[in-house]
Amino acid sequence: MSFGKKEYEFLKVIGIGPRTPGCYINGQWKGNGALVSSVNPASNQTIAEVLEASLQDYEDGMQACYEAAKLWMQVPAPKRGDIVRQIGDALRAKLQQLGRLVSLEMGKILAEGIGEVQEIIDMCDFAVGLSRQLNGSIIPSERWNACIALVCGNCVVWKGAPTTPLVTIAMTKIVAGVLEKNNLPGAIFTTFCGGAEIGQAIAKDARIPLVSFTGSSKVGLMVQQTVNQRFGKCLLELSGNNAIIVMDDADIELAVRSVLFAAVGTAGQRCTTCRRLLLHESLYAKVLGRLLDVYKQVKIGDPLEKGTLLGPLHTRTLKENFEKGIQNIKSQGGKILTGGSVIESEGNFVQPTIVEISPDADVVKEELFAPVLYVMKFQTLKEAIEINNSVPQGLSSSIFSRRPEVIFRWIGPAGSDCGIVNVNIPTNGAEIGGAFGGEKATGGGREAGSDSWKQYMRRSTCTINYGSELPLAQGINFG
Secondary structure, eight states: GGGSSGGTHHHTTTTTOOOEEOETTEEEEEEOOOOEEEETTTTTTTEEEOOOHHHHHHHHHHHHHHHHHHHHHTTTHHHHHHHHHHHHHHHHHHHHHHHHHHHHHHHOOHHHHHHHHHHHHHHHHHHHHHHTOOOOOOOOOOOOOOHHHOOOOOEEEEEOOTTTTHHHHHHHHHHHHHHHHTTTOGEEEEOOOOHHHHHHHHHHHHTOEEEEEEEEEHHHHHHHHHHHHHHHHHEEEOOOOOOEEOOSSSOHHHHHHHHHHHHGGGGSSSOOEEEEEETTTHHHHHHHHHHHHHHHTTTTTTSSSTTTBBBSSHHHHHHHHHHHHHHEEEETTTTEEEEOSSSOOOOOOOOOOEEEOOOOOOOGGGGGOSEEEEEEESSSSSHHHHTTTSSEEEEEEEOOOHHHHHHHHHSSSSSOOSSEEEEESSOOOOOTOOOOEEEEEEEEOBBBTTTTGGSSSSSOOOOOOSSSSOOOTOOOOOO
C-alpha cells in the first residue's frame, strides 16, 4: 500500500488514514459496506482503503438528515451564510493539502487540483453574500452547489464519485468540523461513499426533493426518469462536446494557447474540454501547424511534479476507451495528425491527440473523455455555427474573432445553442457568478449564478385576507 510513502504524509493533515470509514452519518463516521481501494491513476497503486455505505447505513443517514432538516431550515439565512463562510475559511486553511489530494487521487495536475478547491472556496464566498439577498417571497425549504443549498436552508446528502472516496472524506471532515464547532447536527451534511446501489437509492428517495447529478448523459437520463417518477426535481450537469471556432480575423497566438489549455488540460476529462476545433479555411494550415508544434512541447508525467501539463486518465477503463475510440476514429476516416497511442507505463497515460476528420462522422457526435481534439475546416460563419450546433450536447462553446458583427451573431439567438457562449477565451472554466450549465443532452441544469438559489427552494404564493368580505373575480353572487 502506498499510504506509508513520505510524499503521502500530507494525507494525515486532512484526516485520511490507511483504512477510513466512508460515511458521515448523524455526526459519526462509519461504513458497513464493501471495502474498496483508492488508486493513484499515475501508478495504479493503492493509496488507502475505504469502507463504503451499506443500504442500512444509507437509511440511518437519511433518517437523521431528514430530522436535522427541520432544525436547519429554521436557522436564519444570514446565520446559515456564516456557517458556509466558516466552511470556506476551513477549506482555505487546507487548500494546498486538499488540492494535492485531488491531484493524487484523480490525476489532474497540481495547479488544477488546487484550482478545484479554490473554486469551492469562491463558491462559499458567493453563497455567503447570497445569504443576505434571499428577499422577495419568504420561502422555507428542503453542489459544490452544496454551498447554495445550505444557505437556502437545505440539508445536503452527498455521494461523491466512487473512484475518489478520499476527496469525499477529506472534504466532509472539514464541513463536519465546522458543524461541530457551532453545535449543529452533523446530519445537516450527510455523506456516503458508495456505488450505483447508493446512487439508485438517492434517486428513488422521496425525502430528497432535489437530486443534483453530474456525469454522463446516459446515466443522467436514467437518474432523471427515476426522480421524475416520484415527482422530484433534477439538476443535471451532463456531457459536453465543446467547440472552438477560429475566424479569419482571430488572434492566432491567443487562439492556439486557448485551444491547448482547453483540449489538453485535465487530460481531456472536463465536461468543458474543447473536443472540436473549427478553423477558417484561410488560416487552417497556419493554426494547425502552430498547434502541432506546441503539442510536441507538452510534458506528460506525474501530475504532482512541477512542469507536468498532462497527467494520466483517471481509470484503466478510460484508457481502454481511448484505445477503442482511436480505432473508431480511424474506421470513420479520421486522420491522426499527432498522438493516438497509449503510453506504456504502470499508469493510465495516453498521448495528446489531434485528429483531422469530417464534422459529419458519427464519432464526432460522441464525447470521448480523453485528450483527443477533432480538427475541421469551414468557409463561412453560418457553416461554423451549424457545425457547432450539430452535436447532441450543448454545454460550452467559444469563438475567436475581433469583428462585432460576428461576435453579436454568435452570442445571439441565431448563434451558439450552448448554455455557455464565450468569445476569445477557452471553453473550459466558468465564472462563479455565471449560470453554469448546458442545453440538449447536457441536461439543462444551471449551477451558481445570481438566480441559482431558486432551484434549491420551494416557491409558494401566499394570499392573506384581513377583512370579512370575500371578493370573487368571476362576479359570482352567493346571495
